[in-house]
Amino acid sequence: MPNLIDRVIGWVNPHAGIARHFARKQLERAYEAASPRDTWRPRRAGASANADHQADAKTLRVKARALVQNVPYCCAALKGLATATVGTGIVPRATGQEKDTINKLFAEWSKVCDADGRYDYFGMVKAAYAAMEQDGEVLVRLRPRRPTDGLPVPLQLQLLEIDWLDDTRTGTNGNNQIINGIEYDALGAVAAYYLWDQHPGDANTIRGRKMQSTRVSAQFIIHLYNPERPGQGRGFTRFAPVIARVRDLQLYEDAELARKNLETRLSVLASGDMSGMENPASLGGAAPEQGGGVRDLGELGGGGIVGMPAGMNFTVVEPKAVPGHVEYVKYQVHIIATGLGVPYEMVTGDMSGVNFSSARVRGLDFRREVQQIQWLVLIPKLARPIHEAFIEAAYLAGKIRGRDMAVDFSPPKWDYVNPEQDVKADQAEIAAGLSTLSEKLRQRGYDPDVVFDEWASDLKKLKERGILDTMLFLQRGNMPTPTAEQNTNATKE
Incomplete structure:
Protein backbone atom coordinates (compact mmCIF):
# COMPACT_ATOMS: atom_id res chain seq x y z
CA MET A 1 0.00 0.00 0.00
CA SER A 35 11.61 -11.54 4.88
CA PRO A 36 12.69 -9.08 7.60
CA ARG A 37 9.40 -9.86 9.32
CA ASP A 38 10.65 -13.36 10.09
CA THR A 39 12.08 -13.13 13.63
CA TRP A 40 14.05 -16.38 13.45
CA ARG A 41 17.80 -15.74 13.46
CA PRO A 42 20.10 -18.78 13.21
CA ARG A 43 22.97 -18.87 15.67
CA ARG A 44 26.45 -18.07 14.36
CA ALA A 45 25.14 -17.29 10.89
CA GLY A 46 27.87 -17.58 8.29
CA ALA A 47 30.31 -19.45 10.56
CA SER A 48 32.54 -22.05 8.93
CA ALA A 49 32.25 -25.76 9.69
CA ASN A 50 35.47 -25.59 11.68
CA ALA A 51 34.17 -22.65 13.74
CA ASP A 52 30.97 -24.57 14.52
CA HIS A 53 33.02 -27.59 15.48
CA GLN A 54 35.27 -25.62 17.81
CA ALA A 55 32.23 -24.14 19.57
CA ASP A 56 29.89 -27.12 19.85
CA ALA A 57 31.42 -30.47 18.93
CA LYS A 58 32.83 -31.40 22.34
CA THR A 59 29.52 -30.73 24.12
CA LEU A 60 27.60 -32.67 21.47
CA ARG A 61 30.05 -35.57 21.76
CA VAL A 62 29.67 -35.83 25.54
CA LYS A 63 25.88 -35.75 25.30
CA ALA A 64 25.84 -38.33 22.50
CA ARG A 65 27.90 -40.72 24.63
CA ALA A 66 25.45 -40.26 27.50
CA LEU A 67 22.52 -41.08 25.21
CA VAL A 68 24.15 -44.27 23.96
CA GLN A 69 24.99 -45.30 27.52
CA ASN A 70 21.56 -44.58 29.04
CA VAL A 71 18.84 -44.55 26.38
CA PRO A 72 17.95 -48.02 25.03
CA TYR A 73 16.81 -46.99 21.56
CA CYS A 74 19.90 -44.81 21.01
CA CYS A 75 22.10 -47.76 21.96
CA ALA A 76 20.09 -50.01 19.63
CA ALA A 77 20.43 -47.48 16.78
CA LEU A 78 24.22 -47.41 17.06
CA LYS A 79 24.46 -51.20 17.23
CA GLY A 80 22.11 -51.54 14.25
CA LEU A 81 24.18 -49.14 12.17
CA ALA A 82 27.39 -51.02 12.98
CA THR A 83 25.74 -54.36 12.22
CA ALA A 84 24.41 -53.22 8.83
CA THR A 85 27.48 -51.24 7.74
CA VAL A 86 30.33 -53.46 8.95
CA GLY A 87 28.67 -56.72 9.97
CA THR A 88 31.32 -59.39 10.35
CA GLY A 89 33.81 -57.34 8.36
CA ILE A 90 34.57 -55.51 5.12
CA VAL A 91 36.99 -57.95 3.53
CA PRO A 92 39.92 -56.65 1.44
CA ARG A 93 41.13 -58.94 -1.37
CA ALA A 94 44.29 -58.17 -3.30
CA THR A 95 43.82 -58.44 -7.07
CA GLY A 96 47.35 -57.85 -8.39
CA GLN A 97 50.06 -60.27 -9.48
CA GLU A 98 51.01 -61.21 -5.93
CA LYS A 99 47.42 -61.50 -4.71
CA ASP A 100 47.80 -64.99 -3.25
CA THR A 101 50.83 -64.02 -1.20
CA ILE A 102 49.28 -60.74 -0.07
CA ASN A 103 45.94 -62.26 0.89
CA LYS A 104 47.62 -65.00 2.91
CA LEU A 105 49.91 -62.48 4.60
CA PHE A 106 46.97 -60.19 5.42
CA ALA A 107 45.00 -63.05 6.95
CA GLU A 108 47.88 -63.72 9.35
CA TRP A 109 48.52 -60.04 10.10
CA SER A 110 44.85 -59.23 10.73
CA LYS A 111 44.90 -61.38 13.88
CA VAL A 112 47.67 -59.34 15.55
CA CYS A 113 47.26 -55.90 13.96
CA ASP A 114 45.89 -54.19 17.09
CA ALA A 115 48.67 -52.49 19.08
CA ASP A 116 46.53 -52.72 22.23
CA GLY A 117 45.68 -56.38 21.67
CA ARG A 118 41.89 -55.92 21.95
CA TYR A 119 40.64 -56.49 18.41
CA ASP A 120 41.52 -58.24 15.21
CA TYR A 121 41.36 -56.23 11.98
CA PHE A 122 37.62 -56.65 11.45
CA GLY A 123 36.78 -55.90 15.08
CA MET A 124 38.89 -52.75 14.87
CA VAL A 125 37.05 -51.54 11.77
CA LYS A 126 33.73 -52.12 13.55
CA ALA A 127 34.88 -50.26 16.68
CA ALA A 128 36.26 -47.39 14.58
CA TYR A 129 32.99 -47.03 12.67
CA ALA A 130 30.89 -47.09 15.86
CA ALA A 131 33.15 -44.44 17.42
CA MET A 132 32.83 -42.29 14.30
CA GLU A 133 29.05 -42.38 14.43
CA GLN A 134 28.87 -41.79 18.18
CA ASP A 135 31.63 -39.18 18.58
CA GLY A 136 31.70 -37.82 15.05
CA GLU A 137 35.31 -38.83 14.40
CA VAL A 138 38.02 -41.25 15.46
CA LEU A 139 41.77 -41.65 14.95
CA VAL A 140 43.77 -44.69 13.86
CA ARG A 141 47.49 -44.35 14.45
CA LEU A 142 49.90 -46.39 12.35
CA ARG A 143 52.59 -47.94 14.54
CA PRO A 144 55.62 -49.23 12.59
CA ARG A 145 57.38 -52.13 14.35
CA ARG A 146 60.80 -53.72 14.19
CA PRO A 147 61.32 -56.84 12.07
CA THR A 148 62.47 -58.59 15.26
CA ASP A 149 59.03 -58.18 16.87
CA GLY A 150 57.89 -61.38 15.16
CA LEU A 151 54.84 -59.94 13.38
CA PRO A 152 53.81 -61.19 9.91
CA VAL A 153 54.23 -57.57 8.79
CA PRO A 154 56.06 -55.00 10.98
CA LEU A 155 53.05 -52.74 11.43
CA GLN A 156 50.28 -52.35 14.01
CA LEU A 157 47.28 -50.07 14.41
CA GLN A 158 46.23 -48.12 17.48
CA LEU A 159 42.61 -47.03 17.76
CA LEU A 160 42.28 -43.68 19.59
CA GLU A 161 39.19 -41.79 20.67
CA ILE A 162 39.08 -38.27 19.31
CA ASP A 163 39.71 -36.99 22.87
CA TRP A 164 43.39 -37.75 22.25
CA LEU A 165 43.49 -34.84 19.79
CA ASP A 166 44.54 -31.58 21.45
CA ASP A 167 41.84 -29.35 19.99
CA THR A 168 43.08 -26.42 22.10
CA ARG A 169 46.01 -26.10 19.70
CA THR A 170 45.29 -23.20 17.37
CA GLY A 171 47.91 -20.99 15.77
CA THR A 172 50.74 -21.35 13.29
CA ASN A 173 53.79 -23.51 12.77
CA GLY A 174 56.01 -21.73 10.27
CA ASN A 175 53.89 -21.27 7.16
CA ASN A 176 51.40 -23.90 8.31
CA GLN A 177 48.18 -23.10 10.14
CA ILE A 178 46.92 -25.08 13.15
CA ILE A 179 43.13 -25.31 13.59
CA ASN A 180 41.54 -27.39 16.37
CA GLY A 181 44.66 -29.51 16.82
CA ILE A 182 45.21 -30.21 13.12
CA GLU A 183 48.04 -28.60 11.17
CA TYR A 184 47.42 -27.62 7.53
CA ASP A 185 50.04 -26.67 4.97
CA ALA A 186 49.84 -23.71 2.59
CA LEU A 187 47.71 -25.72 0.13
CA GLY A 188 45.22 -26.80 2.78
CA ALA A 189 46.43 -30.40 3.05
CA VAL A 190 46.75 -31.94 6.52
CA ALA A 191 50.39 -31.95 7.62
CA ALA A 192 50.21 -33.16 11.24
CA TYR A 193 48.05 -33.88 14.28
CA TYR A 194 48.74 -32.84 17.88
CA LEU A 195 48.02 -35.73 20.24
CA TRP A 196 48.03 -35.88 24.02
CA ASP A 197 50.50 -38.24 25.64
CA GLN A 198 47.53 -40.00 27.29
CA HIS A 199 43.75 -39.83 27.32
CA PRO A 200 42.76 -36.54 29.01
CA GLY A 201 39.85 -38.23 30.77
CA ASP A 202 41.84 -41.16 32.12
CA ALA A 203 41.26 -41.78 35.83
CA ASN A 204 44.93 -42.73 36.25
CA THR A 205 46.11 -39.24 35.37
CA ILE A 206 48.56 -38.04 38.01
CA ARG A 207 47.28 -34.96 39.79
CA GLY A 208 49.32 -31.87 39.16
CA ARG A 209 50.97 -33.37 36.12
CA LYS A 210 50.85 -31.05 33.15
CA MET A 211 49.78 -32.91 30.05
CA GLN A 212 51.66 -32.32 26.84
CA SER A 213 50.59 -32.75 23.23
CA THR A 214 53.05 -33.97 20.61
CA ARG A 215 53.13 -33.30 16.90
CA VAL A 216 52.55 -36.48 14.88
CA SER A 217 53.00 -36.45 11.13
CA ALA A 218 49.82 -36.97 9.13
CA GLN A 219 51.34 -39.98 7.33
CA PHE A 220 50.94 -41.96 10.58
CA ILE A 221 47.35 -40.89 11.31
CA ILE A 222 44.09 -41.99 9.71
CA HIS A 223 41.37 -39.49 10.64
CA LEU A 224 37.97 -41.10 10.07
CA TYR A 225 34.94 -38.81 9.86
CA ASN A 226 32.13 -38.00 7.46
CA PRO A 227 32.54 -34.45 6.09
CA GLU A 228 29.18 -32.88 5.28
CA ARG A 229 30.33 -29.36 4.39
CA PRO A 230 33.13 -28.19 2.07
CA GLY A 231 36.27 -27.39 4.02
CA GLN A 232 35.11 -29.32 7.08
CA GLY A 233 38.16 -30.62 8.92
CA ARG A 234 36.45 -32.36 11.86
CA GLY A 235 33.36 -34.53 12.28
CA PHE A 236 30.09 -34.12 14.19
CA THR A 237 28.25 -36.91 15.98
CA ARG A 238 25.34 -38.51 14.12
CA PHE A 239 23.20 -37.90 17.21
CA ALA A 240 23.52 -34.10 17.00
CA PRO A 241 20.08 -33.45 15.37
CA VAL A 242 18.18 -35.55 17.95
CA ILE A 243 19.92 -34.81 21.27
CA ALA A 244 17.44 -32.12 22.35
CA ARG A 245 14.43 -34.20 21.32
CA VAL A 246 15.68 -37.30 23.15
CA ARG A 247 16.25 -35.19 26.26
CA ASP A 248 12.69 -33.82 26.13
CA LEU A 249 11.26 -37.30 25.59
CA GLN A 250 13.19 -38.64 28.57
CA LEU A 251 11.83 -35.82 30.76
CA TYR A 252 8.33 -36.63 29.57
CA GLU A 253 8.76 -40.32 30.35
CA ASP A 254 10.04 -39.49 33.84
CA ALA A 255 6.98 -37.32 34.46
CA GLU A 256 4.72 -40.06 33.09
CA LEU A 257 6.34 -42.62 35.39
CA ALA A 258 5.71 -40.37 38.41
CA ARG A 259 2.08 -39.94 37.36
CA LYS A 260 1.66 -43.70 36.90
CA ASN A 261 2.98 -44.28 40.41
CA LEU A 262 0.36 -41.86 41.71
CA GLU A 263 -2.39 -43.61 39.75
CA THR A 264 -1.68 -46.92 41.48
CA ARG A 265 -2.28 -45.44 44.93
CA LEU A 266 -5.80 -45.31 46.37
CA SER A 267 -6.29 -42.61 49.02
CA VAL A 268 -9.27 -41.90 51.29
CA LEU A 269 -10.22 -38.55 52.84
CA ALA A 270 -12.31 -38.77 56.03
CA SER A 271 -14.32 -35.95 57.60
CA GLY A 272 -16.64 -35.76 60.60
CA ASP A 273 -16.38 -36.85 64.24
CA MET A 274 -13.24 -39.00 64.57
CA SER A 275 -13.17 -39.08 68.36
CA GLY A 276 -14.35 -42.66 68.31
CA MET A 277 -11.51 -43.81 66.07
CA GLU A 278 -8.78 -45.95 67.58
CA ASN A 279 -5.52 -44.16 68.35
CA PRO A 280 -3.42 -44.36 65.14
CA ALA A 281 -0.34 -44.96 67.26
CA SER A 282 -1.74 -48.35 68.23
CA LEU A 283 -1.98 -49.19 64.51
CA GLY A 284 1.64 -48.39 63.93
CA GLY A 285 1.01 -44.80 62.83
CA ALA A 286 2.23 -41.60 64.38
CA ALA A 287 0.22 -40.14 67.24
CA PRO A 288 -1.62 -36.93 66.24
CA GLU A 289 -0.53 -33.63 67.61
CA GLN A 290 -2.75 -31.98 70.19
CA GLY A 291 -5.46 -30.08 68.40
CA GLY A 292 -4.24 -31.16 64.96
CA GLY A 293 -6.81 -30.82 62.19
CA VAL A 294 -5.35 -33.52 59.90
CA ARG A 295 -4.89 -37.05 61.17
CA ASP A 296 -3.42 -40.23 59.71
CA LEU A 297 -5.98 -42.92 60.45
CA GLY A 298 -3.57 -45.74 59.62
CA GLU A 299 -3.51 -48.38 56.90
CA LEU A 300 -6.48 -50.51 55.90
CA GLY A 301 -5.60 -54.20 55.83
CA GLY A 302 -6.72 -56.27 52.88
CA GLY A 303 -9.89 -58.27 53.53
CA GLY A 304 -10.49 -56.57 56.88
CA ILE A 305 -13.86 -55.37 58.25
CA VAL A 306 -13.53 -52.10 60.11
CA GLY A 307 -16.32 -50.36 61.98
CA MET A 308 -16.46 -46.59 61.53
CA PRO A 309 -18.13 -44.02 63.79
CA ALA A 310 -21.53 -42.71 62.81
CA GLY A 311 -21.56 -39.40 60.98
CA MET A 312 -18.14 -39.84 59.32
CA ASN A 313 -17.96 -39.02 55.62
CA PHE A 314 -15.43 -40.55 53.20
CA THR A 315 -14.10 -39.31 49.88
CA VAL A 316 -12.05 -41.68 47.71
CA VAL A 317 -9.20 -40.09 45.77
CA GLU A 318 -8.68 -42.20 42.65
CA PRO A 319 -6.46 -40.57 39.95
CA LYS A 320 -7.71 -41.15 36.41
CA ALA A 321 -5.39 -42.54 33.74
CA VAL A 322 -4.54 -40.14 30.93
CA PRO A 323 -4.56 -41.84 27.49
CA GLY A 324 -2.20 -41.23 24.57
CA HIS A 325 1.13 -41.96 26.22
CA VAL A 326 2.10 -44.85 23.94
CA GLU A 327 1.07 -43.03 20.77
CA TYR A 328 3.06 -39.92 21.73
CA VAL A 329 6.19 -41.89 22.56
CA LYS A 330 5.94 -43.84 19.29
CA TYR A 331 5.59 -40.60 17.34
CA GLN A 332 8.64 -39.09 18.99
CA VAL A 333 10.76 -42.22 18.54
CA HIS A 334 9.76 -42.26 14.85
CA ILE A 335 11.16 -38.73 14.50
CA ILE A 336 14.32 -39.66 16.43
CA ALA A 337 14.89 -42.74 14.27
CA THR A 338 14.46 -40.61 11.15
CA GLY A 339 17.00 -38.11 12.44
CA LEU A 340 19.47 -40.94 13.07
CA GLY A 341 18.85 -42.44 9.64
CA VAL A 342 17.76 -45.87 10.88
CA PRO A 343 14.43 -47.70 10.59
CA TYR A 344 12.04 -47.33 13.52
CA GLU A 345 11.76 -51.09 13.80
CA MET A 346 15.52 -51.40 14.26
CA VAL A 347 15.64 -49.13 17.31
CA THR A 348 12.48 -50.46 18.99
CA GLY A 349 11.93 -54.02 17.78
CA ASP A 350 8.28 -53.04 17.23
CA MET A 351 7.08 -54.83 14.08
CA SER A 352 3.36 -54.29 14.67
CA GLY A 353 2.95 -51.77 11.85
CA VAL A 354 5.12 -53.56 9.28
CA ASN A 355 4.03 -55.56 6.27
CA PHE A 356 6.07 -57.07 3.45
CA SER A 357 5.86 -54.04 1.15
CA SER A 358 6.72 -51.45 3.78
CA ALA A 359 9.60 -53.56 5.11
CA ARG A 360 11.02 -53.98 1.61
CA VAL A 361 10.74 -50.28 0.67
CA ARG A 362 12.27 -49.03 3.93
CA GLY A 363 14.90 -51.75 3.79
CA LEU A 364 15.98 -50.69 0.30
CA ASP A 365 16.23 -47.04 1.36
CA PHE A 366 18.28 -47.98 4.42
CA ARG A 367 20.49 -50.22 2.29
CA ARG A 368 21.31 -47.32 -0.04
CA GLU A 369 22.23 -45.12 2.92
CA VAL A 370 24.47 -47.83 4.36
CA GLN A 371 26.15 -48.45 1.00
CA GLN A 372 26.82 -44.74 0.69
CA ILE A 373 28.67 -44.77 4.02
CA GLN A 374 30.52 -47.95 3.04
CA TRP A 375 31.77 -46.81 -0.35
CA LEU A 376 32.14 -43.04 0.19
CA VAL A 377 33.50 -42.95 3.75
CA LEU A 378 34.48 -46.22 5.38
CA ILE A 379 36.31 -47.90 2.49
CA PRO A 380 38.17 -44.89 0.99
CA LYS A 381 39.00 -43.20 4.30
CA LEU A 382 39.76 -46.23 6.50
CA ALA A 383 39.99 -49.61 4.79
CA ARG A 384 42.03 -48.49 1.79
CA PRO A 385 44.59 -46.40 3.75
CA ILE A 386 45.13 -49.33 6.13
CA HIS A 387 45.65 -51.70 3.20
CA GLU A 388 48.12 -49.32 1.55
CA ALA A 389 50.07 -48.97 4.81
CA PHE A 390 50.07 -52.77 5.10
CA ILE A 391 51.44 -53.17 1.56
CA GLU A 392 54.13 -50.54 2.18
CA ALA A 393 55.24 -52.25 5.41
CA ALA A 394 55.23 -55.69 3.75
CA TYR A 395 57.34 -54.39 0.86
CA LEU A 396 59.87 -52.70 3.12
CA ALA A 397 60.13 -55.90 5.17
CA GLY A 398 60.84 -57.94 2.03
CA LYS A 399 57.61 -59.97 2.29
CA ILE A 400 56.47 -59.06 -1.23
CA ARG A 401 58.38 -58.06 -4.37
CA GLY A 402 56.57 -54.83 -5.23
CA ARG A 403 54.17 -52.18 -3.95
CA ASP A 404 51.10 -53.80 -5.45
CA MET A 405 48.19 -51.67 -4.15
CA ALA A 406 45.49 -53.29 -6.32
CA VAL A 407 42.68 -54.36 -3.99
CA ASP A 408 38.96 -54.98 -3.99
CA PHE A 409 36.65 -54.76 -0.97
CA SER A 410 33.65 -56.94 -0.18
CA PRO A 411 31.16 -55.45 2.32
CA PRO A 412 28.84 -57.83 4.21
CA LYS A 413 26.10 -59.30 2.08
CA TRP A 414 22.48 -58.29 2.57
CA ASP A 415 19.93 -60.88 3.59
CA TYR A 416 16.92 -61.34 1.34
CA VAL A 417 13.53 -59.95 2.29
CA ASN A 418 11.92 -62.61 0.09
CA PRO A 419 14.65 -65.07 -1.00
CA GLU A 420 12.68 -66.88 -3.71
CA GLN A 421 11.48 -63.74 -5.49
CA ASP A 422 14.82 -61.95 -5.18
CA VAL A 423 16.79 -64.88 -6.63
CA LYS A 424 14.35 -65.25 -9.52
CA ALA A 425 14.60 -61.52 -10.23
CA ASP A 426 18.41 -61.74 -10.30
CA GLN A 427 18.28 -64.74 -12.63
CA ALA A 428 15.93 -62.86 -14.97
CA GLU A 429 18.27 -59.85 -15.08
CA ILE A 430 21.25 -62.07 -15.92
CA ALA A 431 19.29 -63.96 -18.59
CA ALA A 432 18.11 -60.69 -20.18
CA GLY A 433 21.62 -59.26 -20.26
CA LEU A 434 20.76 -56.48 -17.80
CA SER A 435 23.40 -57.63 -15.34
CA THR A 436 26.24 -60.11 -15.03
CA LEU A 437 26.80 -62.99 -12.70
CA SER A 438 29.90 -61.27 -11.34
CA GLU A 439 27.93 -58.10 -10.55
CA LYS A 440 25.25 -60.05 -8.68
CA LEU A 441 27.95 -61.83 -6.67
CA ARG A 442 29.55 -58.50 -5.78
CA GLN A 443 26.19 -57.13 -4.64
CA ARG A 444 26.00 -60.00 -2.20
CA GLY A 445 29.44 -59.35 -0.80
CA TYR A 446 31.26 -62.15 -2.63
CA ASP A 447 34.40 -61.97 -4.71
CA PRO A 448 33.49 -63.41 -8.17
CA ASP A 449 36.98 -64.83 -8.74
CA VAL A 450 36.85 -66.71 -5.45
CA VAL A 451 33.38 -68.10 -6.25
CA PHE A 452 34.39 -69.20 -9.76
CA ASP A 453 37.56 -70.85 -8.45
CA GLU A 454 35.50 -72.74 -5.91
CA TRP A 455 33.03 -73.81 -8.60
CA ALA A 456 35.84 -75.08 -10.81
CA SER A 457 37.40 -76.95 -7.90
CA ASP A 458 34.08 -78.48 -6.81
CA LEU A 459 33.12 -79.59 -10.34
CA LYS A 460 36.55 -81.15 -10.84
CA LYS A 461 36.25 -83.10 -7.59
CA LEU A 462 32.72 -84.26 -8.41
CA LYS A 463 33.79 -85.40 -11.87
CA GLU A 464 36.86 -87.23 -10.55
CA ARG A 465 34.75 -89.12 -8.02
CA GLY A 466 32.03 -89.94 -10.53
CA ILE A 467 29.18 -88.23 -8.73
CA LEU A 468 28.65 -85.26 -11.03
CA ASP A 469 25.72 -86.98 -12.78
CA THR A 470 24.16 -87.71 -9.41
CA MET A 471 24.41 -84.05 -8.45
CA LEU A 472 22.79 -83.07 -11.77
CA PHE A 473 19.99 -85.53 -11.05
CA LEU A 474 19.41 -83.96 -7.63
CA GLN A 475 19.31 -80.52 -9.23
CA ARG A 476 17.06 -81.35 -12.21
CA GLY A 477 15.02 -84.20 -10.81
CA ASN A 478 15.87 -86.72 -13.59
CA MET A 479 18.82 -88.90 -14.50
CA PRO A 480 20.84 -87.86 -17.58
CA THR A 481 19.99 -89.78 -20.75
CA PRO A 482 22.85 -92.09 -21.91
CA THR A 483 24.38 -91.16 -25.24
CA ALA A 484 24.60 -93.59 -28.19
CA GLU A 485 28.31 -94.09 -27.60
CA GLN A 486 27.67 -95.03 -23.97
CA ASN A 487 24.98 -97.57 -25.08
CA THR A 488 27.38 -99.13 -27.60
CA ASN A 489 30.12 -99.49 -25.00
CA ALA A 490 27.70 -101.07 -22.60
CA THR A 491 26.58 -103.62 -25.23
CA LYS A 492 30.18 -104.58 -26.04
CA GLU A 493 30.89 -105.18 -22.40
Missing part, protein backbone atom coordinates in the same frame (compact mmCIF):
# COMPACT_ATOMS: atom_id res chain seq x y z
CA PRO A 2 1.36 3.46 -0.91
CA ASN A 3 1.93 5.75 2.09
CA LEU A 4 1.16 9.49 2.30
CA ILE A 5 4.54 10.51 0.80
CA ASP A 6 4.02 8.16 -2.18
CA ARG A 7 0.58 9.63 -2.85
CA VAL A 8 1.85 13.21 -2.66
CA ILE A 9 4.78 12.51 -5.01
CA GLY A 10 2.45 10.67 -7.39
CA TRP A 11 0.06 13.65 -7.46
CA VAL A 12 2.90 16.17 -8.09
CA ASN A 13 4.97 13.96 -10.47
CA PRO A 14 3.22 10.79 -11.72
CA HIS A 15 6.42 9.45 -13.34
CA ALA A 16 8.33 9.70 -10.07
CA GLY A 17 5.43 8.02 -8.26
CA ILE A 18 5.49 5.08 -10.67
CA ALA A 19 9.28 4.79 -10.29
CA ARG A 20 8.93 4.68 -6.48
CA HIS A 21 6.26 1.99 -6.82
CA PHE A 22 8.46 -0.30 -8.94
CA ALA A 23 11.53 0.37 -6.78
CA ARG A 24 9.55 -0.70 -3.72
CA LYS A 25 8.47 -3.91 -5.48
CA GLN A 26 12.11 -4.77 -6.15
CA LEU A 27 12.79 -4.70 -2.40
CA GLU A 28 10.21 -7.40 -1.74
CA ARG A 29 11.65 -10.86 -0.93
CA ALA A 30 11.31 -13.72 -3.38
CA TYR A 31 11.55 -16.16 -0.42
CA GLU A 32 9.18 -15.64 2.48
CA ALA A 33 11.76 -17.05 4.89
CA ALA A 34 14.13 -14.21 3.96
